Amino acid sequence: xxxxxxxxxxxxxxDRVNVDTDAIIPKQFLKRIERSGFGQFLFxxxxxxxxxxxxxxxxxxxxxxxxxSVLISRANFGCGSSREHAPWAIxxxxxxxxxxxxxxxxxxxNCFKNxxxxxxxxxxxxxxxxxxxxKHDGYKLNVDLENKKLTDDYGLDLSFELDEHRxxxxxxxxxxxxxxxxxxxxxxxxxxxxxxxxx
Amino acid sequence: MAKKTMFExxxxxxxxxxxxxxxSVIYIDLQLxxxxxxxxxxxxxxxxxRKVRRPDxxxxxxxxxxxxxxxxxxxxxxxxxxxxxxxxxxxxxGVKLFDLDSIDQGVVHVMGPExxxxxxxxxxxxxxxxxxxxxxxxxxxxxIGTSEVEHVMATQCLQQSKAKTMEVRFIGxxxxxxxxxxxxxxxxxxxxxxxxxxxxxxxxxxSIRSLTxxxxxxxxxxxxxxxxxxxxxxxxxxxxNYLRGREYAPASYDEAVAAWKQLTTDEGAVxxxxxxxxxDSLIPQVTWGTSPGMGTDITSSVPNPADLPTENxxxxxxxxxxxxxxxxxxxxxxxxxxxxxxxxxxxxxxxDLRAAAEIARGYKVSNRVTAIVVPGSGRVKIQAExxxxxxxxTEAGFEWRDAGCSMCLAMNPDVLKPGQRCASTSNRNFEGRxxxxxxxxxxxxxxxxxxxxxxxxTDVRDWEIKTEVLN
Numbered sequence: 001x002x003x004x005x006x007x008x009x010x011x012x013x014x015d016r017v018n019v020d021t022d023a024i025i026p027k028q029f030l031k032r033i034e035r036s037g038f039g040q041f042l043f044x045x046x047x048x049x050x051x052x053x054x055x056x057x058x059x060x061x062x063x064x065x066x067x068x069s070v071l072i073s074r075a076n077f078g079c080g081s082s083r084e085h086a087p088w089a090i091x092x093x094x095x096x097x098x099x100x101x102x103x104x105x106x107x108x109x110n111c112f113k114n115x116x117x118x119x120x121x122x123x124x125x126x127x128x129x130x131x132x133x134x135k136h137d138g139y140k141l142n143v144d145l146e147n148k149k150l151t152d153d154y155g156l157d158l159s160f161e162l163d164e165h166r167x168x169x170x171x172x173x174x175x176x177x178x179x180x181x182x183x184x185x186x187x188x189x190x191x192x193x194x195x196x197x198x199x
Numbered sequence: 200m201a202k203k204t205m206f207e208x209x210x211x212x213x214x215x216x217x218x219x220x221x222x223s224v225i226y227i228d229l230q231l232x233x234x235x236x237x238x239x240x241x242x243x244x245x246x247x248x249r250k251v252r253r254p255d256x257x258x259x260x261x262x263x264x265x266x267x268x269x270x271x272x273x274x275x276x277x278x279x280x281x282x283x284x285x286x287x288x289x290x291x292x293g294v295k296l297f298d299l300d301s302i303d304q305g306v307v308h309v310m311g312p313e314x315x316x317x318x319x320x321x322x323x324x325x326x327x328x329x330x331x332x333x334x335x336x337x338x339x340x341x342x343i344g345t346s347e348v349e350h351v352m353a354t355q356c357l358q359q360s361k362a363k364t365m366e367v368r369f370i371g372x373x374x375x376x377x378x379x380x381x382x383x384x385x386x387x388x389x390x391x392x393x394x395x396x397x398x399x400x401x402x403x404x405x406s407i408r409s410l411t412x413x414x415x416x417x418x419x420x421x422x423x424x425x426x427x428x429x430x431x432x433x434x435x436x437x438x439x440n441y442l443r444g445r446e447y448a449p450a451s452y453d454e455a456v457a458a459w460k461q462l463t464t465d466e467g468a469v470x471x472x473x474x475x476x477x478x479d480s481l482i483p484q485v486t487w488g489t490s491p492g493m494g495t496d497i498t499s500s501v502p503n504p505a506d507l508p509t510e511n512x513x514x515x516x517x518x519x520x521x522x523x524x525x526x527x528x529x530x531x532x533x534x535x536x537x538x539x540x541x542x543x544x545x546x547x548x549x550x551d552l553r554a555a556a557e558i559a560r561g562y563k564v565s566n567r568v569t570a571i572v573v574p575g576s577g578r579v580k581i582q583a584e585x586x587x588x589x590x591x592x593t594e595a596g597f598e599w600r601d602a603g604c605s606m607c608l609a610m611n612p613d614v615l616k617p618g619q620r621c622a623s624t625s626n627r628n629f630e631g632r633x634x635x636x637x638x639x640x641x642x643x644x645x646x647x648x649x650x651x652x653x654x655x656x657t658d659v660r661d662w663e664i665k666t667e668v669l670n
Contacts, residue, residue: 016518017511018392018490022629027610031264031277033238033284035345045631050617074511076393079426079490080629081608082328083236084344105396105428106328106342113346123511163360165221177247180354183216183224187356190215190226191253197449198228199255 002115003173007096008142009069011133012060014043019073020080021107025089038085039092070097070141072129077118078107087114097143099150101126112166115173117145119160132156145171202468204364205431206399209339209462213322215356222358228321230351232259232294233307234285235610236326240349241288249353254293256355258316261285261298262306263610267573267600270299278611292352305576305602308332308544312416313578315445319434319459324351329544329626331422335415336442337434337462339399342423362399362428363471369404371479376660378554379414380546380624380643382406383421384484386476388494395427398472401464402432406478412441413550420545421626424491433463485531485622485656486641488519489630494641495531497658503527522630523638524618531656534640538621539570539651540633541597541644543607546624547575551644552583556591558648561665564596565654571598571613573605597651609633622650 029041046058054061060068071090077100078086087110090098098111098118111118121129132152133139142151145167150158169176180187191198203211210225217223237259244250251257264278273279282299289296297303303310308329311317319337324330326348333340343357351357367386400422402415410418415432422430439456442448449455486494487501493516495502504516504527520527525534541547541555552574564570572592574580580602583589589599606613607625609632615621617636624647628639642650649657 015514017515020490020627020629022608022627022632026631026635027263027608030235030610031275031281033242033281035239035242045635050635076396076426079392080328080627082326082330082342082344084239084326084346087344102393102396104393104426106344110344110346113344176358177249177350177353180224180350180356180358183356186215186224187226187354191355194226198253 001173001175004096004115004117004170005146006144007069008140009096010065010067011070011072011129011139011141012065012068013130013133014059014071014073015130017074018076018079021078021083021086022080024078024086025083030083030085035088036092038089039094042089042093064137067094069094070099070143071095072099072126072133074126075101075123077103079104082106084110084113087111087116091116099126099129112169115170117143117170119143119150119162121158121160125158202465204464204468204470205337205401205433205462206339206362206364209320209322210361212320222360224356225322225359226356227324227351228256229316229323230257230348231307231311231323231325231330232257232348233263233325233327234261234281235263236345237288237348238281238284239345240326240352241292243349244292244352251292251294251352252355254295257294257352258311259285259289259294259296260304260307260310263604263608265299265601265603266611267571267603267605267613270601302577302581305574305579306544306547306604308420309547309575309579312336313445313576315442315448318442318449318455319438320462324357328423329420331427331430332416332420332544334419334422334430335412335432336438337431337459339429339431341429363397365395365398365400365472365474366470367400367402368473368475369402369406369478370475371477372406372409373478373481376483376645377481378643378645379410379417381481381484382478383418384486384491384494384641385481387421387425387492388484389476390425390474392424392490392492393426394474395422395425398427400425400427400430401470402430404478407432408435411550412437413548416548417545421491424626434459483643483646483659485646486628487523487525487531488516489522489628490515490519491626491628491641493519493628497531497646497656499531501525501527501529501531532658533655535620535655536568536622536640536650537619538615539568539647540573540606540621540623540625541571541647542573542575542605543625544575544604545626546644547573547579549579549582551624552579552588553586555644555648556588557664558645558659558662559595559597559652560591561667562595562652564651567654568651570596570651571600571606573600573613574602576602606633622647622656
């Protein structure tokens with residue numbers, strides 16, 4: 001997997017609580033059998049009108065947020081279905097970092113499998129970022145995973161928390177199937193011990 | 200010896216490896232597979248030259264894309280490709296598949312328990328968030344993403360950090376007309392859609408003990424709508440009686456039961472958090488918004504966003520009401536509907552269909568309403584037909600369909616049109632869930648039938664039950 005260490009990118013806002021995975025990528029786009037190409041469908045029903053026209057009101061569609069790579073949103077981001085198509089779409093669209101006060105468990109976990117960094121900040125810190133994003137055209141954040149720091153050109157200097165194992169996982173771009181297979185002897189021993197139950 | 204909760208016992212039984220500061224490696228006893236979240240996992244195995252480690256612990260079916268009319272004729276070429284890909288993958292990797300020809304084909308979370316694959320104490324995963332359903336048996340069951348589907352296929356293990364534990368204690372007993380669906384909708388309306396993030400729930404109390412196995416599945420199914428990693432109910436005679444004699448029930452059944460009895464939470468074990476929910480005063484629930492937590496009593500009204508405590512909640516409620524085209528203060532019982540969907544892994548089992556048929560018998564679906572009944576599996580369908588429930592539904596004006604996920608997420612041809620309002624027995628009322636611009640209200644099967652008949656939400660507690668079908 002691609003390691004993630006540092007990124008400086010334009011911030012785009014989606015100002016809603018409970019952004020669910022159906023909103024991130026609607027079900028009609030889950031039929032593909034590939035991992036790639038989902039970015040065109042990200043937030044589809046918010047980005048496009050029924051006619052297919054671009055919804056100019058939807059914030060990420062505005063010219064100032066083109067080429068954004070940091071997404072900010074509100075609490076319980078990624079709730080709903082377990083579809084990994086959601087992080088695939090986010091990544092394929094160009095976002096590498098998400099910032100929100102909280103995430104649904106499965107979505108949060110899925111992000112790390114795809115080299116996406118989901119950062120948790122307090123409600124107040126996230127609100128501050130929404131205001132900074134609105135105030136400064138082309139607002140950028142510097143995301144430094146090695147030092148767990150967020151900075152901008154206007155004096156912001158924030159630390160964020162992240163489980164150390166997850167941090168290393170992203171920094172090194174680890175293959176977790178490979179990691180688990182290092183315990184092959186223990187897996188086999190478990191299977192032998194529980195053979196009667198497992199059948 | 201340390202007192203343990205049921206979750207801790209199941210967890211400890213499955214830890215393969217643990218070290219400080221890292222997730223544990225836990226063994227997975229059963230993986231269920233469906234067509235939507237598996238193709239990329241199988242492809243990953245191919246690319247890395249890996250096999251499915253335990254095809255004997257892996258079972259697949261197709262459910263999300265399956266048409267409920269003319270089921271063998273999948274007209275959407277991309278849907279068909281996904282279904283065909285699953286068939287080929289199962290063949291290539293030696294995984295047992297219950298396909299469209301099988302009587303056992305159905306919604307994966309209806310099929311597993313029905314076959315007796317779901318046992319107390321097992322760890323069960325599936326690339327589907329409603330895997331929490333299987334927790335009704337006292338199995339630790341949770342949804343995973345496709346990368347983890349591949350991980351389990353390759354290793355039969357997962358790396359997991361241990362969840363916290365929460366007891367959801369139901370106080371008192373249900374009144375007539377109040378269902379398991381109302382219990383879980385009530386909990387989520389009270390505590391919100393993220394109260395359980397990071398937790399494994401254990402549902403306790405007299406009103407949980409008295410639920411049938413299928414009602415327990417309805418409760419556990421929606422654990423994920425509260426944000427929980429999983430939801431558990433301790434196994435008891437109800438569980439043991441349900442599983443006895445099923446195809447994949449353990450051969451040495453009495454021995455298995457003896458082991459399962461040891462799984463219950465020890466007297467004096469401590470949960471990280473405890474919440475309570477009053478069942479005595481619970482009345483039938485209907486959601487009004489675009490999140491499962493936006494629900495209320497049938498006797499209540501659409502809330503006023505201005506009355507909500509935080510700015511974010513107010514904004515969310517305003518957006519939801521705009522999407523749902525509802526005005527604050529409108530009595531729930533005055534909201535008119537266009538569509539009724541009875542089915543899904545929440546409420547597509549035989550008892551759900553019996554409960555729905557009891558209300559439908561002798562009535563007619565309103566002229567303005569399209570109503571469909573979609574059995575959760577081929578077996579549910581056959582059983583319902585044996586009991587004549589299909590006749591009750593069709594006499595009343597419901598369409599009687601074939602098994603699948605159908606309009607729960609509308610990946611197949613069963614889709615709402617923009618602006619249509621649906622009374623749905625499923626689990627999610629997100630924007631666009633049942634079709635772009637479609638408006639979903641969650642409720643119990645009995646409440647859904649009452650709404651179908653009257654064309655508006657109706658308190659099923661006032662319903663006159665008839666014993667004869669209307670000719």
